[in-house]
Amino acid sequence: MPSDRFAQMALPQTGQAPLDRARARVLILGALSLVALGLFLTLGVPGGAWGFALPFRAGKLVALVLVAYAIATSTQLFHAATRNQILTPAIMGFDALYLMLQAGSVFFIGAMATQDLDPILKFSLEVIVMMVFSTGLFLWLFSTQARDLYLLVLVGIIFGTLFRSLSSFISRMIDPNDFVVVQGATFAQFNTVNIDLLWISLVLCAFTVPVLWLLRHQFDVLALGRDTAINLGLPYRRVMLITFATVGLLVSVSTALVGPVTFFGLLVTHLAYRLLPGARFGPTWIAASLVAVITLVGGQAVFEHVLGFKGTLSVVIDLLGGLVFLTLLLKGAQR
């Protein structure tokens, strides 16, 4: 028996093979993302219109890539911190909170003042409020021991409905001219990306990349749950704070740029989990972001430039993501 065990121990390549496979898959995803980016920029550009089309599309492309990154990352962080892989910030009604803040600021400060505010300053304030809200709300919900998943789904639905109702309530109270301002913010879509906030969003997202990369091992430990994380010496509360603040920031960015997309995060993170089974936070994070870029940019390229459809990509993504959500819920119920 012991000799048998040592023979297995001596095999050096175990653990190496899945790593190589993971690396190969990430590389393939990277190549596919590049193809998607290329297609989005070049598909169906009428001859002679390159000078106009390229800069126009490039701005939109950057926005879509940021949204892909923000949604994939925030979802994966949320999964690590809450120890479940079914709930996402969007399912917990988080983008609805952002929209409520929009309506609330118009209501309290007035549309004129809101529009007079420097959009970048205004957005920064909203991001800060979102970070504070998300940290407070989620720490309250998740700081105690693991809660029942179905209870949390219910809480998410209630929160989402509450935030949406509040923002529509506020919209009804303000005068119609002000309402137009709110509507402009709430109806951002993949087709009508909010370009004003592109640069600030880019800066914010770029800031999160090195921070999250440095913390990637800590997120692996975080995902083991509170008790195990503390046992392993993780400064649990601090990491939870950073995680939820980052989630708040990324949700603000994606919602500001293209509005709410409920099931996109769930779809892309689960594709990444399937592609890299058992992988750590770092590789999975890269894979999820790339899958998100491929889905969003590639899908938008096909929809916009090949099929000539408008505004249907989010419907398709939410349909697919919703199916994933239902499957996961049913699988969870069987266990």
Place this chain on the structure above:
Amino acid sequence: MIQISDVSHQISGLPILTDVTFTLPKGGITALIGPNGAGKSTLLSLMARLSKVQTGAISFDGADVSTTPTQALAKRLSILRQDNSVSARLTVEDLVGFGRYPHHKGRPNAEDHRLVQEALAAMALMPLRQRFLDELSGGQRQRAFVAMVLAQDTDYVLLDEPLNYLDMKHARQMMERLRDTAREQGKSFVIVIHDINFAAAYADRIVALKNGRLHAVGTPKDIVTRPMLKQVFDLDIIVENIRNLPVAIHQIAPFPERQEHP
């Protein structure tokens, strides 16, 4: 040395622990026994800083758990609670590898790898090490979690019912492994255990809790006696001496006529 002084703890106004004070020397196995709700798990989680100490103080070799940085404590003591589960998909080897995290912070070296392999072998997990946790039985998963804590290689190891889900063979193997580790490497284990006979056979000392208070501390021979068990568990239990080891026959009520038998 573990020092627990005047520890009291309340959860939503209800006293769980009251004025618990005792000292455990370094090395060996200490079994923590007591009926359900005696406060064993609470005491363990206070010792491992999973819950905040409300009153009193707990220290390991002079390092107070409330004031020592958590990273430093993770190299000194480890804990495994009951009912462990992981939502992420992890292989057994990866989980056990996390036990080394306090030492390498994400960059394992050869020494870390060696200790992980040792822990896997100690818990008889080598054939299962590439399996995902959700593909294991309850007992196998329990062994994987114990292996993780062993890989952490701390002087003090707190285990809350480590024999949960284990069959007889693996339960005995685990206790033997813990005893060997304690003897060979001078480590200290504090184990919440429900099977009093395992405590009698393997523990160097037994701490009995009852209603949140310390009831008795002593060797297995002191504690595993009919009057003492009656006090702690409110249950009449025959204790026989078999091979110089007290064995409690707690599964059946004592028959008076059988007692007359020499």
